[in-house]
Amino acid sequence: MKISYCLICFLLISFSVFPQNSPQRKIKHTWYSTDGRNELRLLLADDFALYQSQIWEMDSIQPGKYLLKNLDHEKQISISKAGENFFLEEGAVKISVQPEKSTNLKTRQVGQTDVSDSFFKKDQVLLQGLIVPKDSMPTTVSVIYNHAFGEGQRQFSSSVDDQGRFKLIFPLDYPQEVMVRAGSAIFTFFSKPGAQQAMVVYEKSFVNGIEAWTTLKELDFMGDLAVENEERRLLDPEFMKVRDYFVTDSLQKALEPMDFLKYRIGLMEKHQAFFNSYFDSIPVSPLTKEISLRGARIYAANDLRRYIWLHGGINEGRLNPVDVPDSYLQEVEKLMTGDLADLMAPDYAGLIREFTMPIQPSEMKSLIGKMDEMTYDFFKKQELNSAQSEAVDAWYDQIKKGVPRDSLILSEEYKSLSKTYLNQLSDFFLEVQWPHLLAKIQDLELIPRSSVIATYLDMNYQSVGKEIPLSIQNQLEEINLEPRILAIIREEIEDFERGKNERFVEWVSIAANGENILSQLKDKNPGKVIYVDVWATWCGPCISEFKHAATLKKDAPEGVVFAYICAQSERGAFENLVKKFGLEGEHFFLSQTEFEQFDKEFKITGFPTYLILTKEGKLIREGIHRPSSGDQLIRQLQEFVSR
Incomplete structure (x- = not known):
């Protein structure tokens, strides 16, 4: 009983x-x-x-x-x-x-997160959470986001276990919107460098098609920026109802430039009025307000730039860009302020890429004309036989007469010459584009001007494995760029230079695989104390600690081995940094699968993580000092060696 x-x-x-x-x-x-x-x-x-x-x-x-x-x-x-x-x-x-969310939000408390000190702060986000599946469990979860100083999107993925749990660690340089994709769930949340965030994703609340834009998603947020992300969860579908995406898309093709400019500025004001009315009706955090209102302005600027290549539609599978008046472009530039906080706007990186590319037909005609002159001059300086010289003259005569490029009659001699000198000829367009870009950005504010230059260099050189010419490098100081953006450009140039050296550091040992790492280390170094550094190439704090590596190894007691485990990184960047800092020791470069297996055992909560493997093979993970702690770490290592 x-x-x-x-x-x-x-x-x-x-x-x-x-x-x-x-x-x-x-x-x-x-x-x-x-x-x-x-x-x-x-x-x-x-x-x-x-x-x-x-x-x-x-x-x-x-x-x-x-x-x-x-x-x-x-x-x-x-x-x-x-x-x-x-x-x-x-x-x-x-x-x-x-046990349930509040439905009466009229008197709710709002978020007070201040992100003003989170710009140009190389750090990471630790995102953990749970997927509640609609049917079968998604196998992976991914985060995808743009970058204001580069061309491509960044993407990081992790597996989802059979209970729906996941963990992602990814780099972030400034506060911004990040997209999440897990099964049929696709949404965005706001993050910042150094954030520790968690979320619960109820996949069944996500629908397909246009209806998805205005459907309230079922999401829970925890940790940093949880309150602001909950505010945005409620706000976003309401904004989508007044966004007028399809109307704008049709008018981009129908209206003349100045008419579309008038319409799009009016729509921006409508969006701003919607946000202000929403903010008057319900308490909202200062950060959510700022992101929304800045986003409306940058979204308008991006749409206006996109008009140039969307208005003409598609003909035979090709876009047909159009020219717009200078007054149109000037109005767009007015929307691109010098405020650093504009980087938080979801469309900022897209706008910078739009501005970087020479899209207008008049731009292209001018640039190609200059490139043709350079090509002709180049060929004339080569030792050509009579047939080749005649072929070049025949090509250039057609160019001067204005024969359309798709109607040019090219001899076999000219085609052969073009193929032989392809590498040199392909650089001519970049050579004429650079001064054109400098003229184009001269009236931009400091932040967007610097963003355009960084994006241009990444788009046309670094991301395609080309060296930035010295003529351009020597001009960077004269352009008046934002110092922190200039430092990013300079660092990437240095990394590229170092990467050209194919010889790897001769006293670096790289393990053949990342399986059973600690067992490998114990078997190879019996009776030794092993100091383990778990790092990633994009981790600013990790790289800062490397500056102390040489001193640490010089002062460390005999009997200490240094091991480095690099994860969630690109192989080229890994080798580059080992060269840069001369990281003597044993190295493991982990694939995503190997890192996930390592993480299951050791629960890595961020980079860098420092571990010590004792002489007896016991793993110590709490209270391990960083290299920058100097004598504190030396004394700690001496204590483990003397045991």
């Missing part, structure tokens, strides 16, 4: 204190803040929890009390109820929570 009474009490407590979520979610309970911000505070599943932006293994001590474990860390938390109120407790900390 006593056992039955206890069981009844347990069931009553479970159903009264802990509301049951729908069984298909495989989530037992979710708890949110009670101030209207709807920040996820705790998620409980069968044997794990999402708490403080981390995934924890979980044991239920007794109803309402839980032990959370994450490697060497343990936390005991509890959920209690007093009257109609619920409380989440950890030690002396007790906060009010509720």
Whole structure:
């Protein structure tokens, strides 16, 4: 009878204190803040929890009390109820929570995140979370985002386990919008360098087609910027209802330039009026307001630049760009301010790329004309036989007469010459484009001007493996670029120069594979203390620590081996940095699959991570000093060696 009474009490407590979520979610309970911000505070599943932006293994001590474990860390938390109120407790900390999100948001508290010190801050984002699948579990989750100083998108992916859990670590240089893709769920969230964030994605709330734009997605956010991301979750589908995307798309093709300019500026003002009205109706954080209003302006500027190549439509599979008046371009430039915070606008990187490319027919005609002159002069300086010289003259005569390029009659001699000198000829367009670009950006503010230059150099040189000419390098100081953007360009130039040296550092050992890393190290270095540095090529703090490597190794006690584990990086960048800092030691370059296996065992929460493998083969991961700590690390290593 006593056992039955206890069981009844347990069931009553479970159903009264802990509301049951729908069984298909495989989530037992979710708890949110009670101030209207709807920040996820705790998620409980069968044997794990999402708490403080981390995934924890979980044991239920007794109803309402839980032990959370994450490697060497343990936390005991509890959920209690007093009257109609619920409380989440950890030690002396007790906060009010509720099992559902608030629906009355008129008096909600708003986010107060300040991102002003997060620009040009090379750091990483630790994103963890849970996918609740619609049908079968997605196998991967990816984050995708643009960069204001380069051409391509950046993408990082990770596997999703059979319970829907995932973890991603990716670099970020400034606060911006990031896209997430997991199965049929595609959405964006806002992040910043150094953020620790978590989310729960309910895939069934995502629909296909145009309806997806205005459908409210079911997402939970935890950790940094959780409140702002919850605000944007509610705001975005409302904005999509007034975005007028399809109307704008049709008018881009129908209206003349100045008419489209008038329409698009008017639409921008409509968007800004919508945001201001929304902000008057419901409390919203300063950051959400700023991103929205800046985004409306940059979105308009991007649409106006896109008009140039969209207005003419497609003919025979090719776009037909059009010319626009100078006054049109001047109005677009007015929308490109010198505020650093414009980088946060979702369309900023796209706008910079649009501005970088010479799209207008008049631009292309001028540039190609100059390129043809350079080509003719180049050929005339070569030692050509009479047939080749006549072929060049015949080609250039047609050019001077204005024969369309697709109607040129090219002899076999000319085709052969063009093939022989292809590398030299292909550089001529870049040579004439550079001064054109400098003239084009002279009236831009400092930040967009610097962004255009960085993007141009990445687009035409670094990303395609070409060396930036010295003539351009020597002009960079004269252009008056934002110093931090100029430093990024200079660093990439140095990296390229170093990368040309094919000889690898001769005393560096690179493991053949990343399997059973610690076993490999122990077997190869018996009786040694092994200092392990887990790093990534894009990790600013990792690279800063490398500056202390030489001093560390000079002062370290005998019997210490240094090992480096590089993950989530490109092989070329890995080799480049090892050369740059002369990282003597044993190296492991992990594939994504190898890193995920390594991470399952060691729960890496960010880069850099420092570990020590003792002489006895025991792994120590807590309290390990960084190379920059100097004598502190030396004393720590001496202590392990002397044991």
